Amino acid sequence: MPSRIRESRGQEMVLTAAVAVVIVLLSLLPMLRLVKEIVAPGGSLSTVAVEAGLRSPATWIATWHTLVVGIGGTLLAVLSGTLVAVLVSLTDIRGRSALVLCYVMPLMIAPQVTALAWLQLFGPASPFLKLFGAAPPLGTKNPLYSTSGIILLLGVQYGPLVFLLVRAGLRKLPRELVEAARAGGANWFTVLVTIVLPLMTPSIMAAAALAFVSCVGNFGIPAFLGIPANYLVLPTLIYQKLAGGGPSVLGETAFLSVLIGIIAMAGILAQEMMSRRRDYRISSTSLPAQPYELGRWRPVVQAGMWLLILLVLVLPLFGLVLTSLVPGYGIALTAKTATLDNYRFVLFEHDAANRAFFNSFWLSIAAAFFAVVVAVPVGYLIAWGKQRWVRLLNLSVELPYALPGVVLAIASLLLFLRPIPLTGIQLYNTVWIILYAYLARFLVLALRPTISGYHQIDRALEEAAQVAGAGLFTRLRTIVFPLVAPAAVAGGLLIFMTALSELTVSALLWSSGSETIGVVMFSFEQGGDSNYAAAMSVITVTVTFVLMLVTNLLAPHLPSGVLPWRD
Amino acid sequence: MARLTLDRVTKSFADFDAVKDVSIDVADGEFLAVLGPSGCGKTTLLRLVAGFEKVTSGEIRIGSDVVSNSGGSVAPEKRRVGIVFQNYALWPHMTVAENIGYSLKVAKLDKAVVRQKVEDALALVNLQGLGERRPANLSGGQRQRVALARCLVAAPSLVLFDEPLANLDVHLRASMENEFAAFHKRTGTTIVYITHDQAEAMALADRIAVMDHGRLAQLATPRELYHEPANEMVASFISQGILLPADVLTGEEGGHCKVRVLGTEIVVRCRPGEHPRAGAKICCRSGDLEVSADATGFDGLVKRAIYQGGAARIEFAPAAGPDLTLHFEQSDPVTLESGTEARLRIKSGWLIPAAVVAS
Numbered sequence: 001m002p003s004r005i006r007e008s009r010g011q012e013m014v015l016t017a018a019v020a021v022v023i024v025l026l027s028l029l030p031m032l033r034l035v036k037e038i039v040a041p042g043g044s045l046s047t048v049a050v051e052a053g054l055r056s057p058a059t060w061i062a063t064w065h066t067l068v069v070g071i072g073g074t075l076l077a078v079l080s081g082t083l084v085a086v087l088v089s090l091t092d093i094r095g096r097s098a099l100v101l102c103y104v105m106p107l108m109i110a111p112q113v114t115a116l117a118w119l120q121l122f123g124p125a126s127p128f129l130k131l132f133g134a135a136p137p138l139g140t141k142n143p144l145y146s147t148s149g150i151i152l153l154l155g156v157q158y159g160p161l162v163f164l165l166v167r168a169g170l171r172k173l174p175r176e177l178v179e180a181a182r183a184g185g186a187n188w189f190t191v192l193v194t195i196v197l198p199l200m201t202p203s204i205m206a207a208a209a210l211a212f213v214s215c216v217g218n219f220g221i222p223a224f225l226g227i228p229a230n231y232l233v234l235p236t237l238i239y240q241k242l243a244g245g246g247p248s249v250l251g252e253t254a255f256l257s258v259l260i261g262i263i264a265m266a267g268i269l270a271q272e273m274m275s276r277r278r279d280y281r282i283s284s285t286s287l288p289a290q291p292y293e294l295g296r297w298r299p300v301v302q303a304g305m306w307l308l309i310l311l312v313l314v315l316p317l318f319g320l321v322l323t324s325l326v327p328g329y330g331i332a333l334t335a336k337t338a339t340l341d342n343y344r345f346v347l348f349e350h351d352a353a354n355r356a357f358f359n360s361f362w363l364s365i366a367a368a369f370f371a372v373v374v375a376v377p378v379g380y381l382i383a384w385g386k387q388r389w390v391r392l393l394n395l396s397v398e399l400p401y402a403l404p405g406v407v408l409a410i411a412s413l414l415l416f417l418r419p420i421p422l423t424g425i426q427l428y429n430t431v432w433i434i435l436y437a438y439l440a441r442f443l444v445l446a447l448r449p450t451i452s453g454y455h456q457i458d459r460a461l462e463e464a465a466q467v468a469g470a471g472l473f474t475r476l477r478t479i480v481f482p483l484v485a486p487a488a489v490a491g492g493l494l495i496f497m498t499a500l501s502e503l504t505v506s507a508l509l510w511s512s513g514s515e516t517i518g519v520v521m522f523s524f525e526q527g528g529d530s531n532y533a534a535a536m537s538v539i540t541v542t543v544t545f546v547l548m549l550v551t552n553l554l555a556p557h558l559p560s561g562v563l564p565w566r567d
Numbered sequence: 568m569a570r571l572t573l574d575r576v577t578k579s580f581a582d583f584d585a586v587k588d589v590s591i592d593v594a595d596g597e598f599l600a601v602l603g604p605s606g607c608g609k610t611t612l613l614r615l616v617a618g619f620e621k622v623t624s625g626e627i628r629i630g631s632d633v634v635s636n637s638g639g640s641v642a643p644e645k646r647r648v649g650i651v652f653q654n655y656a657l658w659p660h661m662t663v664a665e666n667i668g669y670s671l672k673v674a675k676l677d678k679a680v681v682r683q684k685v686e687d688a689l690a691l692v693n694l695q696g697l698g699e700r701r702p703a704n705l706s707g708g709q710r711q712r713v714a715l716a717r718c719l720v721a722a723p724s725l726v727l728f729d730e731p732l733a734n735l736d737v738h739l740r741a742s743m744e745n746e747f748a749a750f751h752k753r754t755g756t757t758i759v760y761i762t763h764d765q766a767e768a769m770a771l772a773d774r775i776a777v778m779d780h781g782r783l784a785q786l787a788t789p790r791e792l793y794h795e796p797a798n799e800m801v802a803s804f805i806s807q808g809i810l811l812p813a814d815v816l817t818g819e820e821g822g823h824c825k826v827r828v829l830g831t832e833i834v835v836r837c838r839p840g841e842h843p844r845a846g847a848k849i850c851c852r853s854g855d856l857e858v859s860a861d862a863t864g865f866d867g868l869v870k871r872a873i874y875q876g877g878a879a880r881i882e883f884a885p886a887a888g889p890d891l892t893l894h895f896e897q898s899d900p901v902t903l904e905s906g907t908e909a910r911l912r913i914k915s916g917w918l919i920p921a922a923v924v925a926s
Contacts, residue, residue, distance in 0.1 A: 460656035466643040467617060467650045468670030468721060478669070482660040 011472035016385075019378050019393070026440040027396040030411035037254040037414050053255035062237040062256075065226075066216055066263060069150045069233060073215035076155025078208050081162025082200075084305070086192065088163075089170040092291040093302055097566070100167075102309045104565040107160040108544055110501035112220030112518060113537040114157055116525060117316035119144055119224060120323040120534060127322035127333040128315070138330055145229040150222055154215045156312045161214065162207040164564055169203030170196070188292050202275050209271035213264040217404020219504035220518075224525060234260045235406045239507055247417055250410070257410040261403050268402075317541065324534035342535035346520075353536065355513065356520040359431055363516065364499035367438040368492035371446035375488050376481055379447055383454035384462070394451075401444040405504035412437045412509060431514035437505045442498060446491030449562040453487030456559050486557035493551045501540040569630035569724040570595045571616065571757060576625035576635075578611055585611040587781040588625070593759060598751050600760045600772035604804070608781040609761045613727050616759060617650055618643035629724055649718030649726040653733055655710045657702035663713050664689075664698035670721040688716040691753075692746075708739050715750065728760040732767060744770055765805060769793075777801050793852075795836070795917055802850035802919055809851045809893055815843045815918065828913060829865040829887040837918035849916040856883075856895040856911055858903070864912035867893075869903045879903070883911060 038050060053059050084103055088096055106114060121128055123142040129135035143149060173196065181191045197204075219235040227236055238253045294301055325338045346353040382394045400408045416427040416436070427433040465479045503518030510519045517540055524533035548565060555566055571593040578586040586608045593599045601609045614620040616627060618640055627635040629648070634641040657666050664685050671681040689695050692712035702710060711731060718726055728747070732740045748771055751758055762768050768775050769789040777784040777792065777800075784804075785797040796802035803810055813826040819841040823834050828849060835849050867885035870892070878898040885891055893911065903909055 458654060458656060460652040460654060461658055463617070463619060463643065464650065464652060464656040464658075464717070465669065465673075466619075467646070467648055467723075468673060468717070469644045469647075470669070470673040471642075471644055474673055478673075479658060483658075 015377055015472060015476075016381060019374075019381055022374055023378070023393050023396055026436075026443060027399055030408060030415050030440060031399060033415045034254060034258065034407065034411040037251060038258050041251050041254075050255055053252055053259070056252075058232070058237060059256065059259070062232045062234045063259065063263070065147075065222075065231060066233040066235075066260070068147060069154060069222065070212055070216040070263070070267075072147075072151035073154025073158065073218075074208055074212040076151060077158040077162050077211040077215070078204065080155060080159040080308075081164075081207065081211075082166050082204060084159070084308070085163045085166035085170060086196070087301060087305065089167050090192070090196070090292055091294050091298075091301065093294065093298065093305065095302070099305055099309065101565050102313055103163060104160045105313050106157055107164075107564060108497055108548065109541055110220060110503060110518060111153075111157055111218055112224055112503045112522060112525075113320070113501060113541060114316065115144075115153055115221045115224035116521070116530070116533055116537055117320040118149075118153055118156075120530060121316055121319035125330040125530070126319065127326050127331075128319045130332040131322075142228075144225050145231075146225075147231060150225050150231070150233075153221045153225065154218060157218070157221065158211040158214050159312075160564075162204075162211055165207035165210065166200060166203050168561065169200050173199060205271045205275050209268045212267035213402065213404065216260060216264050216267070217406060217504070219406060219507060220522075223503070223507070223522065227526075234263075235404065235504065238406055238410065242508055247413075250413060250417065254410055254414060257404075257407045261407045264402070264404055320534050320537055320541070323530055324538045326531060328531065329528060342531045343539070346532050346535050346539070350520075350532070352515050352523075353520050353532070356515040356517045356536075357539075359434075359514060360500055360502075360517040363431070363435055363438055364496045366435055367442050367499050368446070368496040370439055371443050371495050372488045372492040374443060375446040375450040375491060376484060377476065378443075379450035379454050379484065379488075380476065380480060382447075383451050384459060394447075397444050397447055400440045401442070405441060405502075406508065408437055408441050409505045409508040412440070412505075429511040429514075434506050434509045434514060434516065437509060438499050438502070441505060442495045445495045445498065446488055449487040449491040449494075449559070450484055452559045452562065453484040457483050486554050487559060487562055490551055490554050490558055490562050493547055493554075497544045497547055500543060501537075569757060570597075571725055571759065572626075572628040573612075573616070574626040574628070576612075576615060576627060577623045578608075578615055578620060579623045584781050586615065589778075589781075589783045590625075591776055591783065591786060593757055596755045596757055598758045598760065598771060598773045600762060600768035600775045601778060602762055602765060602768045602775050603778035603784075605763060607778040609763075609778050610729065611781075612778070613650075613729055613759065613761050616725075617648055617727055618646050647721070647724045649721065649723035651711075651714045651718055651726065651728045651731045653730040655702070655714040655734075657710055657713055657717075659702055661702075662698065663694070663700050663702065663705070666702065666713060667698075667717045667720050669717070674721075684720055688720040691719065692716045707735050708743060711735065711743055712746070715746075719754070723756070725757045725759065728758065728762075730761055730763065732762070732764070740767075747771060777804065779804070795838075796850055797920060798922065799848055799850075799919060802848075802917075806852060807894070809853070809856075810848050810919075811851060811891065811893075811913075811916075812888070813847045813849045813918070814845045815841060815847050818842050824918060826916075826918060828916075829885050831863065831865050831913070833913050833916070835916040835918050838920050841918060841920075844921065847921070848919045850919055851893075851913055851916045853895040855913055855915045856893060857914060858897065859910040859912035864910045866908060866910050869905055869907050869909055872897075872901065872903050872905045874901065883909065885911070 087093055088099060093099070119142060120126055122144055124136045124138050124140045126135050144153070177195055177199065178191055181195045186194065217235060219239065222233045222236050223239065226232060232240065234256055238256050241249045241253050322333055324342050326333045327337055327339050327341060331337055348354070378393065378397070412433055413428070416433050419426045427436065461483065462475055462479055465475045470478065501517050503522060506516040506519050507522060510516060517536060521533045521536045524530070524536070551563060552566065555563060573589055573591045576586060576589045577584060589612065591599070601612060603609045611620060615622055615635065618634065621640045622635045622637060624637050626633055629646060634646055661669070667688050668681045668685045671684055685698065689698055692715050694709060694712055694716065697705070697709065702713065705713065732743055735743060744767060760768070760771060772789060774786060774788055775792055776786045779800045785792060785801045792801060792805050796805060796808065799810055802808040811828050813828045815824055815826050816832065817825040819837050819839055822836055822839070824837045824841050825832060825834050826847065826849060865885050865887055867883050869881060870884050871882040873880045878896045879901040881895055881897055881903050883893045885893065897903055
């Protein structure tokens, strides 16, 4: 008997060990390296880096700005996201799935593309405003180059995030709770204020925390809107320091990135504390409440919703497309001036742009593929594993994604600044360091849907294979993988879309030859070539939309909630 | 085919014993039903035998091989047991034939052999020609049969059924019951059949193991369980037996003894070697009660009379023990009405053995 036992546990041990190695390399190692840099730079305990950071007024200004736009953006996102979620979930509004699709779309568009699109809409060179002759004279400051501009766009970008979480919460609201209140004489608005919203507090809090972390860590929007106005937040301050000083300022930026991490964590802790103050648990499950009949207000509300979609999605993208079609800055778009030259330039003529398309595509494919392959066994251990410590794995995989991307980028830089010990392999200044950071950062995007996929599968399916004599690896290959594949692949596609026009991480890690789409877009915009940046944006947005449609084909095989844009 | 031995098996989860000190010996070719209310540990028992759970103490042997003891556990895939799962657990991404042939493919058998065996298995469960279907396109009964064929094809030494009929509708249950019985007769496989349905267990099993709170309450033939329950739990669980307090007046003689119940003296069946004692219990079946036609018996109140077509179910509270409820059937013409007084007589009963002796 002992040998038979050893044989069967062997495969499980191999799997567990392999998963543990991957997690340590991708999640724990960079975080530990970052902490070490703060506590003991150069190997001995020292507070030099921390003191230098604390003494610099730039640190405090950037921290203040970060808090201002973080809180402002969060408030705007929570207000708009919750309002839309309530209207979409609880009323008899029509065209719900189309609304959800359109409202959630900005979430799938990279922040810097959002920023670029809005800038093109309101700037003095705006081809859109020029269509009506309403553009301000050249030289006028773009109104979005301001604190309120940044807050507005953060709100637009992350409103959908709040929407998704609150909507998920509203779906679980049992109709009896609403019906009991109405039977008690409360009108619909009273029910909303006294029953629905209080019960949604945990969802709204969680959404607010997530939006706050996203706002604080956002690089694309403050980079496009803030840097021209010299309004720096922590991520853009780190970017400027690194761009100007190179590796010598790494210690300083490490401190700043930990500062962002702390601010983000403070947001999450605040949410935890607020949610614990009262018991919001909903014990019963039942059908969702009857939608409230808007009656004669329905056309008004619907018009309002579509106006919102027009403002946050259609117009900016329209502006983006217009800009990509004009030959140069400030030129009005007419049938005569319209040109595809910008597309030709970025696709075929500009070397860095060419490289960027190539790099971003293969980086995204590699990250997506790797994540799918890793997510299946990791998800297996987390969802079905018996060991309790495995749940800690889950937490450590979440970490690189929960923390702002800047934090991971700095950690990766620290980790690979010198060649990897023993092998002498140099990742710094190559495209591989970006791949590493993508793998670490995005793994969780594939893991989450995979785990919810596992929770939907009857474990007996695997046990049936086990009693049929199949060992662990055989079961993973023939039974488990085919069953969770749709969820894992959907996660992979989400990763591809996110990584394709990613900027935050690659802005800090790129080097000549390893440019990404986001980086080249950013440098075009900084150099005043908005038309080229717009053309690149339109291309990536188009790719993203096509992929969303392709992913929709998987929808019948997916647990609900895996595809955020599907109602 | 092999015998299955559980030897003082205990399984604890944290501070809770799901299975406690259970010993069962299932003979080669025997059909054993494990019966009990939900939460009694019967599913844990099945998972221990299959190898999905590890024993805390005790030993499980299949044939002469030790497969589980506190030192370790043979993995489920090495045990050669077949399981028919409650919800069939058919793999949705495979055809019926692929489902059935899976274990053969895993064992790397020749493709032609696999095809032949799958055909044979399909024929055995009357599903010829459905091999290329997907499980989603089958009816409940057909799925059940595919599950049966899948576990048969590998010629397991032991087949475990985990409440296989719980998900089927009533009329299908009866026909599947017949099919299981025929299947057992034909193959002679050792079967352990988990269920919470007494009728199912009685109809199918050679012997029934009744479980209660993780312990084995009684292991006996269906007939013995009904007529000679070993303890109060089995007595009341099987066919809603009526438990009545009694004093044993005489020692056992020829399998009978005299007891005093509700103020009347009657003769009941009992185990050999019973002695006079107080505070005993007897078990009566509803068929053991009748309306007394003479002075014998005891008085009481008819609490409820529920007419059920052809007969009425009578709930009766004896005057000597107003908290007790006796239920029995009175066939037409029903004379008892709720709220009226009546006199009943106990025709027969079974003296429940004193505790300690648990089977």
